[in-house]
Amino acid sequence: MRINILQHTPSEGPGMILDWAATQDAAVTIYHPYQFGKLPTAAATDLLVILGGPMSPNDDLPWIAQERTLIRDLFAQHTPVLGVCFGAQQIVKVLGGTVQQAPAKEVGWAPVYRQSTAIPRIPAQLTVLHWHEEMFTIPTGAQLLFSSDHLTNQGFVLPGQAVGLQFHLEPQAVNVREMVANDGDYLTGSVLQQSAEQVITTPVPMANRMALYAILDALTTG
Template sequence: MRINVLQHTPNEGPGMIADWAQAHGHALYTYHPYQFGHLPTAAETDMLVILGGPMSPNDDLPWIKQERQLIAALLATDTPMFGACYGAQQIVKTLGYPITKAPVKEVGWAPVYRESTIIPGIPAQLMALHWHEEMFVIPVGATRLFSTPQVANQGFVLNHHVIGLQFHFEPKADNVREMVVNDYPYIAGSVLKQTAADILATPVPPENRQVIATLLDYITAGSES
């Protein structure tokens, strides 16, 4: 399987998603459209991963619109797709729904709560890394997967092949350090009231590796080759 990854900032890479791909023998191709302007075609994409970034789907940039054209083509063919933060918002925007400011800014470690048992093996509560201040609605036909008390729509699954999460399960410890040391000014104003030191001192929960694998296994079931 060829997994095409859309990365939108140097400090937010695929993390444990790359580990999962390697364990399954899949080929990972990482694109940086914000820098180079290149995107894969739908025909050469067996699975698409859309990572987070500092931009908004509402930004008027050609490559952001081109990403949505790719997403639309893959949605039409039920191609497996996983979006994190901005990536999830891009999927929802492609489906025709607005992306708006969240009632609060969430940056740091905080629990997320399971809202559906549609995907077996997901614990009722998990600790995730949050790095956002915009939010999506749950598309019609999708199932809400996760919530927090501050922002109800934290994750969804659509048609068994598409998952979008507002937060991050994918970072490993090195990834968290990279996010914090490069983007620490963004932490200011978060409702979670954590400092950069607080975030760095919190270990990545070991169960996050299994959860991200469970989510990716679910959307690719029957598609792997």
């Protein structure tokens, strides 16, 4: 399996996605389009993972538009796509949805609640890392997958094709420390009202790995 990952900031890497890829004996390539302007081709992709970042899909940047062209090409050939945070918003834009300011900025650890059983083995509730202040509409044909106390549209599934998550399941403890060390100022103004120390010292739940693996398994096994 050829897994291509689009990373959009140094402090938000693939984390546990790489662990899952190792269980599949997959060939992983990480692209940094925000810096180098390079993207994989659809023909060389068996799974695309689009990670988060500080930019908005509403920004007028050439590489953002080029990413959406790639997503369209992958949909045309029925190649699965996982989007996280900014990545999920990119998928939504391709599917004709909208991305706009959320009613509350969510940064820190907080629960999300499963809204669909379309993907097996996902717990009814997860405590996940939020790092966002925008929100998306649920695309036509997709199912609402997760909600939180402050935002209804936290995740969606387009069966057999895509999953988008507004929050982060992928970080391990080292990744959380990296995010806070480099982008901890972003905690200011969050409705979750957590300090950098609170975010760093919160253990990463084992259930997050299980849910992430379940999502990736569902995407790649049809």
